[in-house]
Amino acid sequence: MEFQKLVKKLLALLITLFSLMLIVFFGIIYYDEGKILPDEIIVEWDEKVLVLNNPITPEKVKEGYLLLSASSQYMGPLNKDSKRRFSGNNLSCTNCHLNGGTMSGAASWIGINDRFPQFGGRANKEGSLVDRINGCMERSMNGRPIPKNAKQMKAIIAYMEWLDYGIPRLNTENFKGYPKIDPPQFAVDLEKGKNIYANECIVCHGKNGEGIRHEDADKGYQYPPLWGPDAYNDGAGMYRVLTAAAFIKNNMPYLQANWENTKLSDEEAYHVAGYINSFSRPKKAEKEKDYPDKKLKPVSTPYGPWSDNFSSDQHKYGPFPPIIEFYKEKYNLIKSK
Numbered sequence: 001m002e003f004q005k006l007v008k009k010l011l012a013l014l015i016t017l018f019s020l021m022l023i024v025f026f027g028i029i030y031y032d033e034g035k036i037l038p039d040e041i042i043v044e045w046d047e048k049v050l051v052l053n054n055p056i057t058p059e060k061v062k063e064g065y066l067l068l069s070a071s072s073q074y075m076g077p078l079n080k081d082s083k084r085r086f087s088g089n090n091l092s093c094t095n096c097h098l099n100g101g102t103m104s105g106a107a108s109w110i111g112i113n114d115r116f117p118q119f120g121g122r123a124n125k126e127g128s129l130v131d132r133i134n135g136c137m138e139r140s141m142n143g144r145p146i147p148k149n150a151k152q153m154k155a156i157i158a159y160m161e162w163l164d165y166g167i168p169r170l171n172t173e174n175f176k177g178y179p180k181i182d183p184p185q186f187a188v189d190l191e192k193g194k195n196i197y198a199n200e201c202i203v204c205h206g207k208n209g210e211g212i213r214h215e216d217a218d219k220g221y222q223y224p225p226l227w228g229p230d231a232y233n234d235g236a237g238m239y240r241v242l243t244a245a246a247f248i249k250n251n252m253p254y255l256q257a258n259w260e261n262t263k264l265s266d267e268e269a270y271h272v273a274g275y276i277n278s279f280s281r282p283k284k285a286e287k288e289k290d291y292p293d294k295k296l297k298p299v300s301t302p303y304g305p306w307s308d309n310f311s312s313d314q315h316k317y318g319p320f321p322p323i324i325e326f327y328k329e330k331y332n333l334i335k336s337k
């Protein structure tokens with residue numbers, strides 16, 4: 001009897017020891033992976049695993065992530081403290097910069113710190129990353145700028161820096177901007193745009209582009225709005241047909257298309273981009289001051305003044321190749337949006 005008990009105890013001890021060894025072994029491998037993964041490896045974006053519940057992610061980085069991915073609650077209209085409200089609509093930054101800003105073909109923030117400071121035509125001067133963030137704040141988010149020294153701005157920057165050292169590379173290339181579309185030789189056809197919208201977009205973004213709110217009233221959108229009072233304003237990059245078409249082609253319909261596997265053709269993306277931008281949205285004040293050097297204005301900027309004689313209709317709906325040709329011949333400027 002005594003002997004049997006002893007064997008049982010020994011066995012239990014052995015099993016415990018063995019399990020401990022397994023835990024340590026996989027623990028080491030997992031820990032190592034976080035540090036030495038090769039640049040090229042492809043990892044799926046998972047906000048909980050990579051950011052929010054990741055014990056080695058700094059608190060400030062998590063804070064930055066929440067500001068960017070749940071903007072309406074943390075720095076927008078749903079924040080009860082008016083001093084902490086910066087964005088004016090209920091979008092999140094990550095509605096356009098997908099997967100926490102790590103998605104190729106969706107104006108990713110990976111490598112962003114190396115790209116700034118950078119010359120920007122909209123202000124006609126060298127701008128910092130803070131300026132660029134506030135560019136989206138005042139236009140895409142229809143809000144007011146976050147001061148450079150505010151703790152919100154510091155947390156956002158900390159997150160963007162962390163993207164370069166804190167996570168394994170999520171994709172391999174095309175981090176910057178959107179892959180361009182070939183601008184069609186004809187103008188946007190709103191009737192065609194309407195049909196594409198009805199077939200490919202309406203289920204999520206709604207009949208009137210109003211999107212679908214989260215079930216939880218304390219949160220922003222499950223599917224963000226594309227036009228109307230709570231959408232990006234008319235000074236935003238997405239209000240340019242060529243920019244919107246490039247985003248749409250490489251990212252929409254959501255989960256059915258990405259930069260490597262697109263669904264819409266250039267032409268379809270172009271018509272539907274014109275269609276969503278044909279409706280009213282909030283107005284940005286003093287847009288006429290954008291691009292002090294008018295010839296640097298992107299060709300599909302739909303608001304004047306311009307340094308050419310093409311109509312405002314053509315700047316809004318194309319065709320763009322004649323305008324692109326004009327700037328190439330007259331100023332030797334190559335324009336793509």
Ligand code: HEC
Binds near residue numbers: 202205223252
């Ligand atoms: C299955 C649902 C779904 C479909 C279908 C879909 N979208 Fe989206 N769309 C989304 C979601 C979700 C986001 C935000 C992505 C995120 O936060 O990760 C988004 C974001 C956007 C944005 C940027 C954010 C904004 O509100 O301005 C645009 C523009 C857009 N979609 C246009 C379109 C167009 C045009 C189509 C049709 C060709 C389309 N979408 C089809 C779900 C969808």
Ligand code: HEC
Binds near residue numbers: 132136137140
């Ligand atoms: C409605 C869509 C939209 C929303 C919402 C949005 N952005 Fe953007 N963002 C853009 C577009 C369009 C560009 C320009 C992409 C291009 O053409 O290369 C851009 C560019 C940027 C860039 C520069 C990227 C680069 O590689 O140069 C940064 C940084 C940025 N946005 C940050 C933000 C932040 C922070 C927020 C939230 C406060 C935000 N964006 C919200 C559409 C959006």
